[in-house]
Amino acid sequence: xxxxxxxxxxxxxxxxxxxxxxxxxxxxxxxxxxxxxxxxxxxxxxxxxxxxxxxxxxxxxxxxxxxxxxxxxxxxxxxxxxxxxxxxxxxxxxxxxxxxxxxxxxxxxxxxxxxxxxxxxxxxxxxxxxxxxxxxxxxxxxxxxxxxxxxxxxxxxxxxxxxxxxxxxxxxxxxxxxxxxxxxxxxxxxxxxxxxxxxxxxxxxxxxxxxxxxxxxxxxxxxxxxxxxxxxxxxxxxxxxxxxxxxxxxxxxxxxxxxxxxxxxxxxxxxxxxxxxxxxxxxxxxxxxxxxxxxxxxxxxxxxxxxxxxxxxxxxxxxxxxxxxxxxxxxxxxxxxxxxxxxxxxxxxxxxxxxxxxxxxxxxxxxxxxxxxxxxxxxxxxxxxxxxxxxxxxxxxxxxxxxxxxxxxxxxxxxxxxxxxxxxxxxxxxxxxxxxxxxxxxxxxxxxxxxxxxxxxxxxxxxxxxxxxxxxxxxxxxxxxxxxxxxxxxxxxxxxxxxxxxxxxxxxxxxxxxxxxxxxxxxxxxxxxxxxxxxxxxxxxxxxxxxxxxxxxxxxxxxxxxxxxxxxxxxxxxxxxxxxxxxxxxxxxxxxxxxxxxxxxxxxxxxxxxxxxxxxxxxxxxxxxxxxxxxxxxxxxxxxxxxxxxxxxxxxxxxxxxxxxxxxxxxxxxxxxxxxxxxxxxxxxxxxxxxxxxxxxxxxxxxxxxxxxxxxxxxxxxxxxxxxxxxxxxxxxxxxxxxxxxxxxxxxxxxxxxxxxxxxxxxxxxxxxxxxxxxxxxxxxxxxxxxxxxxxxxxxxxxxxxxxxxxxxxxxxxxxxxxxxxxxxxxxxxxxxxxxxxxxxxxxxxxxxxxxxxxxxxxxxxxxxxxxxxxxxxxxxxxxxxxxxxxxxxx
Numbered sequence: 079x080x081x082x083x084x085x086x087x088x089x090x091x092x093x094x095x096x097x098x099x100x101x102x103x104x105x106x107x108x109x110x111x112x113x114x115x116x117x118x119x120x121x122x123x124x125x126x127x128x129x130x131x132x133x134x135x136x137x138x139x140x141x142x143x144x145x146x147x148x149x150x151x152x153x154x155x156x157x158x159x160x161x162x163x164x165x166x167x168x169x170x171x172x173x174x175x176x177x178x179x180x181x182x183x184x185x186x187x188x189x190x191x192x193x194x195x196x197x198x199x200x201x202x203x204x205x206x207x208x209x210x211x212x213x214x215x216x217x218x219x220x221x222x223x224x225x226x227x228x229x230x231x232x233x234x235x236x237x238x239x240x241x242x243x244x245x246x247x248x249x250x251x252x253x254x255x256x257x258x259x260x261x262x263x264x265x266x267x268x269x270x271x272x273x274x275x276x277x278x279x280x281x282x283x284x285x286x287x288x289x290x291x292x293x294x295x296x297x298x299x300x301x302x303x304x305x306x307x308x309x310x311x312x313x314x315x316x317x318x319x320x321x322x323x324x325x326x327x328x329x330x331x332x333x334x335x336x337x338x339x340x341x342x343x344x345x346x347x348x349x350x351x352x353x354x355x356x357x358x359x360x361x362x363x364x365x366x367x368x369x370x371x372x373x374x375x376x377x378x379x380x381x382x383x384x385x386x387x388x389x390x391x392x393x394x395x396x397x398x399x400x401x402x403x404x405x406x407x408x409x410x411x412x413x414x415x416x417x418x419x420x421x422x423x424x425x426x427x428x429x430x431x432x433x434x435x436x437x438x439x440x441x442x443x444x445x446x447x448x449x450x451x452x453x454x455x456x457x458x459x460x461x462x463x464x465x466x467x468x469x470x471x472x473x474x475x476x477x478x479x480x481x482x483x484x485x486x487x488x489x490x491x492x493x494x495x496x497x498x499x500x501x502x503x504x505x506x507x508x509x510x511x512x513x514x515x516x517x518x519x520x521x522x523x524x525x526x527x528x529x530x531x532x533x534x535x536x537x538x539x540x541x542x543x544x545x546x547x548x549x550x551x552x553x554x555x556x557x558x559x560x561x562x563x564x565x566x567x568x569x570x571x572x573x574x575x576x577x578x579x580x581x582x583x584x585x586x587x588x589x590x591x592x593x594x595x596x597x598x599x600x601x602x603x604x605x606x607x608x609x610x611x612x613x614x615x616x617x618x619x620x621x622x623x624x625x626x627x628x629x630x631x632x633x634x635x636x637x638x639x640x641x642x643x644x645x646x647x648x649x650x651x652x653x654x655x656x657x658x659x660x661x662x663x664x665x666x667x668x669x670x671x672x673x674x675x676x677x678x679x680x681x682x683x684x685x686x687x688x689x690x691x692x693x694x695x696x697x698x699x700x701x702x703x704x705x706x707x708x709x710x711x712x713x714x715x716x717x718x719x720x721x722x723x724x725x726x727x728x729x730x731x732x733x734x735x736x737x738x739x740x741x742x743x744x745x746x747x748x749x750x751x752x753x754x755x756x757x758x759x760x761x762x763x764x765x766x767x768x769x770x771x772x773x774x775x776x777x778x779x780x781x782x783x784x785x786x787x788x789x790x791x792x793x794x795x796x797x798x799x800x801x802x803x804x805x806x807x808x809x810x811x812x813x814x815x816x817x818x819x820x821x822x823x824x825x826x827x828x829x830x831x832x833x834x835x836x837x838x839x840x841x842x843x844x845x846x847x848x849x850x851x852x853x854x855x856x857x858x859x860x861x862x863x864x865x866x867x868x869x870x871x872x873x874x875x876x877x878x879x880x881x882x883x884x885x886x887x888x889x890x891x892x893x894x895x896x897x898x899x900x901x902x903x904x905x906x907x908x909x910x911x912x913x914x915x916x917x918x919x920x921x922x923x924x925x926x927x928x929x930x931x932x933x934x935x936x937x938x939x940x941x942x943x944x945x946x947x948x949x950x951x952x953x954x955x956x957x958x959x960x961x962x963x964x965x966x967x968x969x
Contacts, residue, residue: 156180167202176208211266212242233258274301352534377454472499
């Protein structure tokens with residue numbers, strides 16, 4: 079089935095509004111580019127001031143066109159664009175590119191023009207790129223719908239950029255470097271089509287094998303993240319993001335908010351999305367060169383082969399800077415190389431094969447590294463010396479690289495003497511560089527793709543083996559505070575919230591006079607800690623609102639009056655509600671860490687971990703990740719901090735209980751998922767030692783939130799929908815679990831498809847599928863719950879989980895309807911499994927806010943058609959294929 083954006087990107091006919099013969103006319107350049115680029119589709123110039131243009135008929139308006147073209151290109155003054163789009167809609171044109179500037183970027187008047195433009199587009203169902211963009215190119219079909227000069231080679235890389243200037247620079251560089259593109263897309267202001275939908279298209283575009291993104295800002299974080307993760311499962315993505323998200327003038331009220339900037343959050347998004355971020359345009363160019371050769375490392379262990387010690391040291395230094403591991407050569411490799419390299423070679427990595435290295439020495443060294451199981455990639459370097467033959471050495475490297483699946487990068491340093499060698503690398507599709515550092519950077523960035531893919535695979539499931547959180551109780555606490563007009567929870571409320579999610583907290587009591595404080599301290603047991611209790615004070619220690627180690631009733635009574643008096647002098651307007659009394663926890667081996675969350679204005683909630691205590695901002699030791707989390711992701715988060723080294727056995731302190739620390743992070747992740755009102759949260763310090771974890775202090779800021787149909791609409795990554803897990807029984811008494819699919823269900827799904835009869839496979843896939851390819855298996859099991867759902871019916875047989883059937887839907891571009899599919903194992907049919915799966919699937923779709931469910935069924939699949947009718951679906955003939963029936967029902 080063709081993608082809904084296919085008529086835009088593979089347009090068979092184009093109308094150019096505003097076309098003229100003026101040299102400086104944008105629309106005129108568009109018309110000339112279409113004619114010069116070899117585009118074979120129909121081109122209609124439209125301008126009421128001309129009857130002909132370049133010898134062709136020029137039309138006065140869209141209404142005069144002999145037929146509705148697939149695509150409209152609009153490059154006229156901003157005030158005229160909405161009217162032109164209205165005419166396009168009336169003529170039946172459903173796709174456009176608006177290159178005109180003068181919209182929201184110029185202020186309120188332009189924003190009003192843009193709003194009107196969007197209103198017209200929605201009324202007619204028109205999808206458009208822009209405004210204020212360069213346009214698009216599809217070199218494979220000769221479509222150059224931009225006002226860029228110069229030719230673009232056809233290739234399999236896609237470039238999507240918010241900057242038109244970056245597009246033109248990249249195209250100029252690529253032409254000289256022999257790199258081609260499947261698509262070049264300038265998004266401009268992204269009033270309608272944004273990164274998310276464009277990535278959706280490129281994910282299914284067979285001409286695109288890799289994607290480059292230039293990002294200045296994100297409008298729809300959920301859609302962007304969803305599309306990024308879906309596309310990165312099949313195609314490598316390299317992006318550069320510039321600028322910062324502006325959070326306005328919001329005052330940061332907690333330690334966590336002070337630590338996390340939106341750029342750190344974007345880095346966290348990149349890790350979870352399975353893509354690679356580079357920092358400069360030069361690095362983007364370098365990665366483009368590598369991606370054009372289908373360079374895909376599977377790890378970050380690099381071997382460096384060089385004929386000069388200095389360049390080897392330079393490459394090593396950069397590798398260490400970037401966290402690239404220098405591969406440790408296997409003893410067998412070193413022994414083999416000893417027989418073919420001179421006695422004074424380095425016998426390690428980097429492999430310095432000495433300045434007089436000839437082609438055969440390069441062949442032996444590179445071949446030995448590529449055969450070594452400890453090596454993931456090889457950087458081969460050459461400096462032209464008196465005995466060197468750069469061209470012959472390049473030929474040797476090309477020959478040995480051709481026989482290996484591992485990536486090889488080259489760095490032939492110099493200019494005239496090495497030019498021919500570089501030309502050979504270019505022809506052979508081997509990445510080449512002029513200096514060591516960019517080569518190491520490219521290996522670092524693209525090997526990070528491997529690790530980030532592992533992060534992408536993580537779909538945290540429910541904490542089913544743990545005690546259920548009291549979500550309703552937590553919501554009541556939040557609603558009570560909001561009803562009083564408060565956003566900062568008291569310490570007691572904050573700890574109650576943590577307790578509701580089974581996070582261990584120190585006992586906390588409130589005293590409103592000195593005597594009550596003394597009695598509570600005696601009840602708890604000395605020594606105790608006393609803190610000011612106020613809804614207006616965020617950091618108590620900054621106003622001397624904390625007293626530690628109070629060891630007698632008299633000390634408690636005295637501290638009560640002193641502390642309240644001092645706080646009143648510093649903050650006379652603060653509301654004071656007595657004090658909080660807690661035990662003075664003594665855990666001599668404990669480490670203090672910080673756990674927290676904050677809400678990014680674009681990307682939503684993020685989780686923070688790092689060193690804790692009062693000096694947290696000074697040390698700035700923290701790592702950031704996007705929820706939801708599982709144990710793999712919590713370990714990765716902890717491991718990216720300096721404090722992680724102190725959690726292991728250290729001097730006379732035993733290792734902390736890592737399981738307890740991970741549990742708190744998992745519970746925090748659960749809080750973030752289930753409580754969309756959370757704005758900022760600190761647990762600082764969390765004491766963790768060999769006996770477990772204990773939250774000593776907590777600070778939570780909440781914000782009102784309007785309920786939506788999407789339970790997890792506040793999150794960039796949709797968590798595993800554990801609330802959809804249900805239990806059911808077959809008529810024969812067999813227990814069945816109905817649950818959403820997970821990535822680890824790949825083997826289960828493959829075995830299920832293998833077990834289907836040929837007829838059932840044909841009915842489901844409308845093709846003779848023997849088994850699922852790895853790509854198809856990934857698409858079916860690694861789903862994004864934001865845009866699709868797959869429900870499995872499973873049972874246990876002989877201690878193993880067996881799939882009985884699966885029902886799934888995918889949301890259509892209109893966001894109000896979905897297409898469904900259902901298949902049940904032949905041996906388990908006629909037991910109500912299909913009916914039950916469809917009932918549950920329709921309930922899920924309704925809860926998602928969908929209005930219509932539809933599908934296509936072969937006319938010969940009578941059982942499915944009968945089931946559909948029993949479920950209330952309307953069955954109609956397919957307008958284009960008599961062997962297929964279209965079925966649909968209102969939800």
